[in-house]
Amino acid sequence: DPLLPEAHINIGNLLVLQGHAEEGTGHFHHALNLLPDSAPAHNGLGMALHTLGREAEAVRHYQRALAIDPRFVDASANMGDSMQEQGRIGEAAHCYRKALDLAPNDGLRFKLATLLPVIPGSTDEMLEWRDKFVRSMAELSRDGARLTDPVNEVGRANFYLAYHGLNNRELQTRTARLYEAACPSLLWQAPHCQQKTRHPGPIRVGFISKYLRQHSIGKTTRGLIARLDRKRFRVYALSLPPISEDELARFIRSHADEYVELPVALEAARQHIAKLELDVLFYQDIGMEPFTYFLAFARLAPVQCVSFGHPDTTGIRNMDYFISNDLFEIEDAQTHYSEKLFLLHDLGTLAYYHRPRLPDSLKKREAYGLPADAHLYICPQTLFKFHPDFDAMLGNILRADPDGRLVLIEGKFPHWGELLRQRFARTLPDVLGRVLWLPVQKGDDFINLLAVCDVMLDTPHFNGMNTSLEAFAAGTPVVTLPTLLQRGRHTFGMYAKMGIDDCIARDPQDYVKIAVQIGTDPSFRRSLRERILSANSVLFEDIRVIQEFERFFTEVVVVATELG
Incomplete structure (x- = not known):
């Protein structure tokens, strides 16, 4: 009955669960037109908006639902999720505690336990949150916490741990073991994985991600899907809703032997x-969203592996291999991984990466509102990559170059930028006026921006991957300070492959010195640009990336077959 608000609410909820949140919003609006004071309709609309990343709007509807029904547990918990996404961690914790007071359950306890700041106010604050994480998870373990549907009950993976600059192997492993104990069904095994022989024919390789579309994951996956030798491999692209129809998604769909849209349960x-x-x-990534994180606990293929899409160990017992590259790892890197580390050889990047195209005609920096005569130091990374340790380097670059300007990109949510501005006000107050903020740039505008800046600053503890490749395509020098972990060595590996070491810093002081030399010395900068443009071909569409992955797939399938 189109006049029943309950019917529209039920349809809206189903559409959100199936990955069709945009369509679901229409049904919730229809329900609210019929019954403006429906708490379930406001809550459902909030969930749909949350799925679409429209968190501020979602919060308004959760608040409306709670004004109508102050004891609406789901609305309080859902508002906590939206607060967490925006980096409002204190408000998120308050919402979860309120929901717990109304209806105690272990899913909400996990939500509280796994809260981490998006933009830590300091290194000490970051470490305090990690300690709280450890203590809370230990308490859940002692209490014998139980879950039946962790994707919906917990609703997050340990995404922000990767940005702390620390080895997460022990923490990730402990967390995974706790989830196993709380929900033993996560360890489900596919029947064919218990057979001693494999089917005849090409090796069947499935690539799975929610982001097989216009996204950093899509960019780094498409080449491998398209170029694997079809005489030896059959390629499956396993995509999760919402299913996109953008150009990159269509490329992946058309080049896979089978394209599979997975259900969301x-x-x-x-x-x-x-x-x-x-x-x-x-x-292609584990830890960026909850569905594939919890799916990875199951044994769905004799060989299960992950790589640099979200470059942190998973701690998951059924994840067999972490695929990396000898140019990205230190000698004892196995200690960073719960998985067996498999090293590909002598690659500038772990992706068959299509060369980014520069616009035919570059816009000038003034088109972005940037000063024509300043030295522009751009750090275009997403804001949660800005580790508190990085602030001192940024401040010292601006102090050493009075004509310098630091160019940053606003965050996904306004509050992220507010948090970083508040931190900068404490850590670099004397040069804060020379930090310039631009709105999010996409496509040609982004790579154009990289091209018109003088130097790009790599975030030390979690480097750029796509961003560094785009900068090198434009010839823009990138200053990098390699760390011990893979995610802090991507740009170092690219430079090693190009045979350029001028921009690789030994320590924070050297990082500042190199950046300022590039920013203030036009001839040095011009020479670097010429060398990068001359050498960058080794980073793009390198057939050896395909060959090395083919070697990996072949070797590990042989091992798995021998082990039965």
């Missing part, structure tokens, strides 16, 4: 994948 997705009888299931 764990049990149904496991069954769907099991029927494919894959030899290798290659997660």
